[in-house]
Amino acid sequence: MNIAIAGAGLVGRLLALNLLQEGHCITLYDADSAYGEEAAGMTAAGMLALFAELESAESVIFDIGKRSIALWPSLLEQLGIPDAYQQEGSIITAHPQDYSELDHFIATLRAKVSEASEIGMLDAAGIGALEPDLSQHRKAFFIPHEGQVDAQRFMQRAAEYLLEHPLVTWHQCYGVERVEEGSIISGGKRRSYDWVFDSRGLGANVQLDDLRGVRGEVLWVDAPEVRIGRPTRMLHPRYKLYIVPRPNHRYIIGATEIESEDRSPISVRSSLELLSALYSMHTGFAEARIVKSVTNCRPALRDNLPRIEQHEKMTRINGLYRHGYLMAPAVVEQALNEGIYKMEGATA
Amino acid sequence: MTKILENGNEMWEIGGKTLSSRLLIGSALYPSPASMEQAIRVSGAQIVTVALRRQAAGEGGGNHYWNIIKEMGLSVLPNTAGCHSAKEAITTAQMAREVFGTNWIKLEVIGDQYNLQPDPYETLKAAEVLVKEGFEVFPYTTDDLVVAKRLVDAGCRILMPWGSPIGSGKGLMNPYNLRAIREAFPDLTLIVDAGIGKPSHAVLAMEMGYDAILLNSAIALSHDPVRMAEAFRYAVEAGRAGYEAGMMPEREFASPSTPTVGTPFWHQNK
Numbered sequence A: 001m002n003i004a005i006a007g008a009g010l011v012g013r014l015l016a017l018n019l020l021q022e023g024h025c026i027t028l029y030d031a032d033s034a035y036g037e038e039a040a041g042m043t044a045a046g047m048l049a050l051f052a053e054l055e056s057a058e059s060v061i062f063d064i065g066k067r068s069i070a071l072w073p074s075l076l077e078q079l080g081i082p083d084a085y086q087q088e089g090s091i092i093t094a095h096p097q098d099y100s101e102l103d104h105f106i107a108t109l110r111a112k113v114s115e116a117s118e119i120g121m122l123d124a125a126g127i128g129a130l131e132p133d134l135s136q137h138r139k140a141f142f143i144p145h146e147g148q149v150d151a152q153r154f155m156q157r158a159a160e161y162l163l164e165h166p167l168v169t170w171h172q173c174y175g176v177e178r179v180e181e182g183s184i185i186s187g188g189k190r191r192s193y194d195w196v197f198d199s200r201g202l203g204a205n206v207q208l209d210d211l212r213g214v215r216g217e218v219l220w221v222d223a224p225e226v227r228i229g230r231p232t233r234m235l236h237p238r239y240k241l242y243i244v245p246r247p248n249h250r251y252i253i254g255a256t257e258i259e260s261e262d263r264s265p266i267s268v269r270s271s272l273e274l275l276s277a278l279y280s281m282h283t284g285f286a287e288a289r290i291v292k293s294v295t296n297c298r299p300a301l302r303d304n305l306p307r308i309e310q311h312e313k314m315t316r317i318n319g320l321y322r323h324g325y326l327m328a329p330a331v332v333e334q335a336l337n338e339g340i341y342k343m344e345g346a347t348a
Numbered sequence B: 001m002t003k004i005l006e007n008g009n010e011m012w013e014i015g016g017k018t019l020s021s022r023l024l025i026g027s028a029l030y031p032s033p034a035s036m037e038q039a040i041r042v043s044g045a046q047i048v049t050v051a052l053r054r055q056a057a058g059e060g061g062g063n064h065y066w067n068i069i070k071e072m073g074l075s076v077l078p079n080t081a082g083c084h085s086a087k088e089a090i091t092t093a094q095m096a097r098e099v100f101g102t103n104w105i106k107l108e109v110i111g112d113q114y115n116l117q118p119d120p121y122e123t124l125k126a127a128e129v130l131v132k133e134g135f136e137v138f139p140y141t142t143d144d145l146v147v148a149k150r151l152v153d154a155g156c157r158i159l160m161p162w163g164s165p166i167g168s169g170k171g172l173m174n175p176y177n178l179r180a181i182r183e184a185f186p187d188l189t190l191i192v193d194a195g196i197g198k199p200s201h202a203v204l205a206m207e208m209g210y211d212a213i214l215l216n217s218a219i220a221l222s223h224d225p226v227r228m229a230e231a232f233r234y235a236v237e238a239g240r241a242g243y244e245a246g247m248m249p250e251r252e253f254a255s256p257s258t259p260t261v262g263t264p265f266w267h268q269n270k
């Protein structure tokens, strides 16, 4: 089949990788260049926080997340970067005056999924055994099932892989105005395909009026004095902080969550909040270097859950919100399994 | 006087509007806009507070978020959350008037970054200016009677003393002070704002004769915001009905004042 994908962000790339395995001809359209940073998928920390995200999300994300975590290793294998996946668990901690946040956190998780009863509490010695650099903390939860994907590496390697692939045509810096049943409309011209996918993220808001952007700001720091190996969260009554380790003592610090589609640079207030929380986690961050700050918007629907829309010769996937890495592989799999394209796919 | 009833609730007036619900609800911290919308509907609240600063930073602000709240057809009470000086709060209030087309403003000037305790001096300064500019000021204050008096002198017709610090969920820490404010201003509109953690806290405040309750975290951070919104709806109604009905006096039975009938007096007080 001749298939077009509008939007080559996280969902678009996953779609392409999956469809190639079935031997389809793929045409990608993206408003940005293949190595550009417009996609939220390029901004993401890539955490696979199956449990921790339940603190403020519905329990359906749990099953979808579990499936995605099962799918990531083979996807990254396909791209030749299996080490971009890490699943060594994650740490959730808080300052002593905020311990009630930890209680509320675990109570919320347990109220939502029974598996949360397996999550154990660590004391200082337990924390020290896993993450010596965090041993000044007295109380934390350890969630063994959680992990992360190196988001930027995935996005970059997927771009290389797709650009090299003989069955792929990628129109870069090529904005799509509308995606309709069986066709892509760009520059006023309509092109027809056997099937089209709309995975433009927030860019699909011209056709999805219940889609909104939720601003998120992250900082990248290089901290040679700090050794933290697992994604770590600090709970606080007002701001939430996570620290996601990347190779060579680089850490992605995030992320704010603001109901706004503003994509201007990070504000002073957000920087102060993130950095003071960071410093309070580990004083070794004082001498870290801030190498980058990034702002992007998460594409979200009203229930903050993903949606697959199947039409005649067209599928739209959107609303991955703050859970693209946690959910997109399973959402894409489901979309491809249930699409009518499956039946016609037999003739491809 | 004829009472106007709606859903069994007596109507009341606030800032020029007549309402039946005495629950004011916040719009932050919900798991999603959809759960916010549902929780607000179930709560029966007719006034929703919204933070201008955080949500609408810069161009193309949180329009979707506003629209969801606007579509609900409720009165919006913008707040100055996140402001630390009178000047900031005044600017935020003026922006809010533009954005929301309302002269209502929940004045919140924070004096302590950690527990978000209001700064009485800056709050008063801002209130004086905003009242003169024609705002209906809903000042968030502590339960200090003198501060309350000063705010009333400045022209505030509504006061919103805290139950306890924002987000603490500790309930009414100083019922004595809250009662003193109620007694000092029998005709003023008084709303307990902040610190309410569970429905029983709301009942207590309403039983004291407070006109309304404003809350957010207690609903938004519960495991089931929609169910909790329902709980608070009933709590506020129950407390109000109790207040209107007039409570029987408490009695001390620990040491009887008269012999109990049927018990010989030499057996009393054993």
Ligand SMILES: Cc1cc2nc3c(=O)[nH]c(=O)nc-3n(C[C@H](O)[C@H](O)[C@H](O)COP(=O)(O)OP(=O)(O)OC[C@H]3O[C@@H](n4cnc5c(N)ncnc54)[C@H](O)[C@@H]3O)c2cc1C
Residues within 6 Å of the ligand: A006, A007, A008, A009, A010, A011, A012, A029, A030, A031, A032, A038, A039, A040, A041, A042, A043, A044, A045, A046, A047, A048, A174, A175, A176, A177, A199, A200, A201, A202, A203, A204, A215, A216, A217, A218, A254, A255, A296, A297, A298, A299, A317, A318, A319, A320, A321, A322, A323, A324, A325, A326, A327
């Ligand atoms: C700060 C931040 C941190 C995050 N952290 C995590 C995390 O730790 N874990 C996690 O699971 N998720 C995280 N996410 C969420 C994740 O990034 C998103 O859910 C995911 O990227 C959404 O995927 P998408 O493909 O729908 O959109 P995107 O990745 O944004 O891709 C959309 C693509 O469409 C293109 N496009 C837009 N308009 C057009 C047009 N008109 N024509 C052609 N192309 C167009 C864009 O250029 C882009 O390439 C985070 C997001 C942010 C912003």
